[in-house]
Amino acid sequence: MMVAHQKLSLWTAALIKAIGQLNRVAGGDSVSHFQMGPRSIIIRLTPSLVAGYDNYGFQEDGSFKELNRLVNGELPGQEFWLGGEIVRQMSQDIKQKLADRHVHLIDSPQKLLAEVSQQFLGGA
Structure with missing residues (x-):
């Protein structure tokens, strides 16, 4: 029999996965649907x-203004997971500096969410 915390972990894992796969989100007139991953x-x-x-540090151009704080070691790198376009567009120099600070860098947002779920929930 599954106990309550196991059910909650499974539900949380499914929710984390769904964040990276939002689909069929309606526009203003609900005629057009968009992928919102x-x-x-x-x-x-x-x-x-x-x-x-x-x-809420993302800028209109997709940059993240707090990135320098991670590079400079002001924030604990091992606690941060960065994924998607922000990682794919980083210079190798910045990637290396963040890796040296133990920041988790993953090209795919969906893969990042799966790894965070695994880390956070222990494989639920």
């Missing part, structure tokens, strides 16, 4: 109750 995603897994960074 994230182009870029940044996740912080931390015991802290506050984010500690501007989690």
Whole structure:
């Protein structure tokens, strides 16, 4: 028999996966449907109750203004997961600096979400 926390873990894992696969989201007139999967995603897994960074930090050009804080070691790199276009467009120099800070860099937002789910829920 599945206990309540196992059911919650399975539900949470499914929700995390769904974030990367939003589809058929209606436009203003509900005639057109759009895929709404994230182009870029940044996740912080931390015991802290506050984010500690501007989690709405994406700019119109797709850049993330808090990236320098990760590169400079101001934020704990091992707690951050970056995925998608933001990673694919990074220079090799920045990727290496972030890797040196133990930031998780993954090209695919969907793969990132799967790995975060695994890390966070332990394979639920």
